[in-house]
Amino acid sequence: MKKETANTLRAFLIELVIYAVLIVGYFFLVLHFLGEGLQRIAQNHRYTYAGLAILLMIGQAVLLQNVTTFLLRLIRRTQ
Amino acid sequence: MFFPISGAHISPTYLVIIGFIIGILGGFFGVGGSFIAGPALRAVGLDWNFAIGTDLAHIVGKSVVAVRQHRAFGNVDLKLGLIMAIGTIAGAEVGAQLIQMLKRAGNVNLVVSIVSIVVYLSISSFMIWESRKTLAQAQLPGGTVKGEKAKHDPSAFKHVTSGIQRLKIPPMITLPVSGVTISLWIILLVAFIGGLFGGFLGGGAGYIRMPSMVYVLGIPTHLAVGTDLFEIIISASYGTFTHAIKGNVDILIALVMHTGAAIGAQIGAISTQYFTGPKIRLAFVPLPLIGAAIIIYTLVTGHKL
Numbered sequence: 001m002k003k004e005t006a007n008t009l010r011a012f013l014i015e016l017v018i019y020a021v022l023i024v025g026y027f028f029l030v031l032h033f034l035g036e037g038l039q040r041i042a043q044n045h046r047y048t049y050a051g052l053a054i055l056l057m058i059g060q061a062v063l064l065q066n067v068t069t070f071l072l073r074l075i076r077r078t079q
Numbered sequence: 080m081f082f083p084i085s086g087a088h089i090s091p092t093y094l095v096i097i098g099f100i101i102g103i104l105g106g107f108f109g110v111g112g113s114f115i116a117g118p119a120l121r122a123v124g125l126d127w128n129f130a131i132g133t134d135l136a137h138i139v140g141k142s143v144v145a146v147r148q149h150r151a152f153g154n155v156d157l158k159l160g161l162i163m164a165i166g167t168i169a170g171a172e173v174g175a176q177l178i179q180m181l182k183r184a185g186n187v188n189l190v191v192s193i194v195s196i197v198v199y200l201s202i203s204s205f206m207i208w209e210s211r212k213t214l215a216q217a218q219l220p221g222g223t224v225k226g227e228k229a230k231h232d233p234s235a236f237k238h239v240t241s242g243i244q245r246l247k248i249p250p251m252i253t254l255p256v257s258g259v260t261i262s263l264w265i266i267l268l269v270a271f272i273g274g275l276f277g278g279f280l281g282g283g284a285g286y287i288r289m290p291s292m293v294y295v296l297g298i299p300t301h302l303a304v305g306t307d308l309f310e311i312i313i314s315a316s317y318g319t320f321t322h323a324i325k326g327n328v329d330i331l332i333a334l335v336m337h338t339g340a341a342i343g344a345q346i347g348a349i350s351t352q353y354f355t356g357p358k359i360r361l362a363f364v365p366l367p368l369i370g371a372a373i374i375i376y377t378l379v380t381g382h383k384l
Contacts (some may be wrong), residue, residue: 023338026338031331035081035084035331038330038331042323042326046323049328050324051320053330054136054316054323057136057137057139057337058140060140060337060338060341061139061144061341064144064338065143065144068342068345
């Protein structure tokens, strides 16, 4: 049980490091470029912005969960 | 990092850490975590209107992650969640109208603060009494447990819950996933009251709805957590939409917060598999107390967190 816990913890820490690198890239590549366009939509098309906000949020949620699940599976397989 | 929609400069690391903490709480307890996120966003200079709207948007994403995880464990009753969403949205609208009335009367802050403190303290007191009594009576195994053992969910309040389930007010709804048959009106009433408090006190009111689902509807704790999160996706999406129309949502801040919450919510959801229902309920007790402490601090010092 202790070995299993240690393995899980190690896999999780590796995942966290890879995830952090991906997220930093995501901040600069995606969010930076989205900023201006979203600001324009938020100012001029409120309803479109509202719908887009929810879609972006749900889209990111599904994407990040798939990324973390994939990473964890990959790390566990290589351990 | 500059966020052009709200015009705020906030450290992304700070947002990710806040998201991570709230993610864990949300995944484990089935709450939105507004009582932490609101003051945390406010503390870095975001206006209240943006703090509330942006927090709601981030709650949508975090709940999606936690629900997918809970669903994999069989902890989500979709039928119950959809019915509750109707009552919650109606209650939230009435709560918001009450706030408008109090605003016109000019005493909104004091009334909301006192009601919040009473509600939070009552929930905590009741849950600490019930969960401790249940743990003493049921003699559950110490430490953490795993799998089906964790889903063993006795309650010292079961006799009252059974009495409520015996009220045959048609139409009766059978919830096969939760293993409960109960009047539709009782489900809607519970959801309405949760929504009312959410609209009145702010946030998703998971701190009221999750315990109500367990004690009033008789839903097992693990299912109450997962189903409440599913219901939060619908009600928080509705809240995000209405706030975004009013210009109160900075989706970029929400997206950054969510990168931390996505990991936290998964950890929280997975952790529920290692604790029995009464232990989750006992661990829940500090959450409303933190909410009450924040309000008391605000009332005493005059500084809004």
